[in-house]
Amino acid sequence: MPLVLDDSDQAALTGDRGPAWQLAMRVIVRIADAIQADHLLDISAAHIDSCLYHGRSGLDFADRLADAGARVIVPTTLNVASFDLRHPDLYRGDPQTAVLARRLTERYEEMGCRPTWTCAPYQLEERPEFGQNIAWAESNAIVFANSVLGARTGRYGDFIDICAAITGRAPAAGLHLDDNRRGDVLFRLEGVSDRLLDNDGFYPVLGHLVGAITGTRIPVIEGLPARSSEDRLKTLGAAAASSGSVAMFHAIGSTPEAATFADAFGGRTPGETIVVRPDDLRSTRDQLTTAVDQHTDPSERDSADIGAVCVGTPHYSVGEFGHLVELIGNSRVSAGVQFYASTGRDVLMEIELRGWADRLRESGVTIVTDTCTYITPILAKVDAAMTDSAKWAYYAPGNIGVEVVLGSVEDCVATAVAGHLVRDDSMWADA
Amino acid sequence: MVPGEAAGPLLVLDEPLSFWGGLDSETGLIIDHHHPQSGESVTGTVLAMSAGRGSSSASSVLAEAIRLGMAPAAIVLLEPDEIIVLGSVVAEELYGITIPVVVVDESTFARLRSARSAKIDTTGRVTLAN
Numbered sequence: 001m002p003l004v005l006d007d008s009d010q011a012a013l014t015g016d017r018g019p020a021w022q023l024a025m026r027v028i029v030r031i032a033d034a035i036q037a038d039h040l041l042d043i044s045a046a047h048i049d050s051c052l053y054h055g056r057s058g059l060d061f062a063d064r065l066a067d068a069g070a071r072v073i074v075p076t077t078l079n080v081a082s083f084d085l086r087h088p089d090l091y092r093g094d095p096q097t098a099v100l101a102r103r104l105t106e107r108y109e110e111m112g113c114r115p116t117w118t119c120a121p122y123q124l125e126e127r128p129e130f131g132q133n134i135a136w137a138e139s140n141a142i143v144f145a146n147s148v149l150g151a152r153t154g155r156y157g158d159f160i161d162i163c164a165a166i167t168g169r170a171p172a173a174g175l176h177l178d179d180n181r182r183g184d185v186l187f188r189l190e191g192v193s194d195r196l197l198d199n200d201g202f203y204p205v206l207g208h209l210v211g212a213i214t215g216t217r218i219p220v221i222e223g224l225p226a227r228s229s230e231d232r233l234k235t236l237g238a239a240a241a242s243s244g245s246v247a248m249f250h251a252i253g254s255t256p257e258a259a260t261f262a263d264a265f266g267g268r269t270p271g272e273t274i275v276v277r278p279d280d281l282r283s284t285r286d287q288l289t290t291a292v293d294q295h296t297d298p299s300e301r302d303s304a305d306i307g308a309v310c311v312g313t314p315h316y317s318v319g320e321f322g323h324l325v326e327l328i329g330n331s332r333v334s335a336g337v338q339f340y341a342s343t344g345r346d347v348l349m350e351i352e353l354r355g356w357a358d359r360l361r362e363s364g365v366t367i368v369t370d371t372c373t374y375i376t377p378i379l380a381k382v383d384a385a386m387t388d389s390a391k392w393a394y395y396a397p398g399n400i401g402v403e404v405v406l407g408s409v410e411d412c413v414a415t416a417v418a419g420h421l422v423r424d425d426s427m428w429a430d431a
Numbered sequence: 432m433v434p435g436e437a438a439g440p441l442l443v444l445d446e447p448l449s450f451w452g453g454l455d456s457e458t459g460l461i462i463d464h465h466h467p468q469s470g471e472s473v474t475g476t477v478l479a480m481s482a483g484r485g486s487s488s489a490s491s492v493l494a495e496a497i498r499l500g501m502a503p504a505a506i507v508l509l510e511p512d513e514i515i516v517l518g519s520v521v522a523e524e525l526y527g528i529t530i531p532v533v534v535v536d537e538s539t540f541a542r543l544r545s546a547r548s549a550k551i552d553t554t555g556r557v558t559l560a561n
């Protein structure tokens with residue numbers, strides 16, 4: 001069926017609502033055509049990824065819209081920026097880029113977007129509800145919105161996010177529609193120990209494995225503990241959206257559209273079943289570690305020189321900070337290690353009130369807001385960094401040129417305090 | 432998905448590539464360390480990959496590569512990918528440069544591997560040459 005526009009969409013397209021609305025509508029219509037949507041639908045919120053600076057073209061587009069007087073017409077949050085707007089001194093990159101990157105953030109604020117500067121808008125107080133149609137960009141936010149909140153967003157990229165916010169419209173396609181939200185491929189966990197299932201470090205590894213195999217399909221995971229926490233589903237989804245194009249997953253017994261196996265698959269049978277065993281998980285975990293030779297004797301692996309520890313990708317939640325505070329206790333980060341925890345400014349405000357931010361700073365942790373340590377030059381030159389995030393581990397070698405060790409947050413803290421690599425491999429060995 | 436004409440040597444990727452974190456828009460080189468074709472240049476090629484992958488920012492990186500003249504001449508996909516289409520559409524809106532994006536069926540995609548170059552016409556037809 002060809003795309004049919006209603007009168008108001010048509011009027012916007014011919015310029016009745018001004019040039020900004022016209023350009024935004026033209027982009028949406030071209031995408032709707034390309035993905036064979038037959039109409040557009042209303043969206044009630046947007047999350048913008050285009051505010052992260054990738055070069056002049058992003059600013060050219062924002063200028064084109066903002067100069068023409070564009071304003072968003074739905075509540076619109078902003079993803080991370082290219083540097084910490086609150087603590088700009090943390091930025092070590094090219095000053096000219098910083099000027100343009102800041103200009104980009106200003107243009108989006110001018111259009112009426114809320115300066116939330118977080119990749120985890122689902123951790124804000126106001127968040128989309130079950131069944132609500134929204135237009136979110138940022139792959140980890142998309143997968144969380146669809147899977148954990150049960151809100152409905154396409155896998156939106158840069159540019160269409162702001163166009164949807166300006167027009168309040170999006171193509172009626174993909175995950176907005178019931179039929180496209182059912183599971184395609186089953187991942188069945190077998191032989192995974194309770195100890196591993198109960199460790200936060202397991203979830204990003206599982207997510208990475210699932211994403212790499214799933215590609216663009218919808219995975220259903222069977223065998224996770226019922227009512228897995230939002231933080232764990234967040235790291236699972238973020239990893240799956242980096243290693244694949246996963247925009248939605250179901251975890252039976254945990255996510256809202258997967259109370260049962262039948263719900264997850266919409267009554268159909270899985271197109272494919274993949275059994276996930278401890279060996280598969282161990283090799284996925286090893287793939288994400290570039291800094292140590294996997295084939296050496298485990299006792300010799302401690303030689304990797306860890307100069308930085310980076311946690312908070314996606315942005316840490318209040319709960320994750322609570323766990324970090326507990327783990328660090330009264331110890332201090334070793335002098336040879338930089339420890340960064342990334343989060344949004346809303347979460348920072350909350351942990352300031354609880355006194356946790358000061359406690360962490362006293363222990364030697366630098367809290368980074370508004371951005372993330374793997375997208376922008378914040379780290380001083382180090383050979384290797386450790387992280388608890390599969391997404392960070394995946395992207396950092398290409399983006400900022402460091403070798404990576406993936407570990408649990410317990411490993412990250414132990415390493416930072418000891419000043420050399422400490423990884424407890426036992427839970428993986430007997431998984 | 433984005434109509435236009437283009438021709439160039441074929442670069443068929445063994446795995447999907449996320450342009451963000453995977454492609455340097457200033458050099459046109461693949462920088463994803465995990466990618467089997469890491470280090471190769473996409474500039475001017477007819478870039479074929481089964482699907483898009485990863486970040487929402489891929490549209491921005493593609494648009495920037497197009498602005499800088501470092502983008503592929505065309506992109507051929509097996510599965511539609513709106514994030515890639517967006518990068519191409521917005522670059523066309525801003526700079527008037529068209530990088531066609533087409534989706535082909537499995538048998539056509541399989542034949543790409545044995546061809547050296549490809550031509551795309553305005554109807555989206557892909558012609559191969561050895």
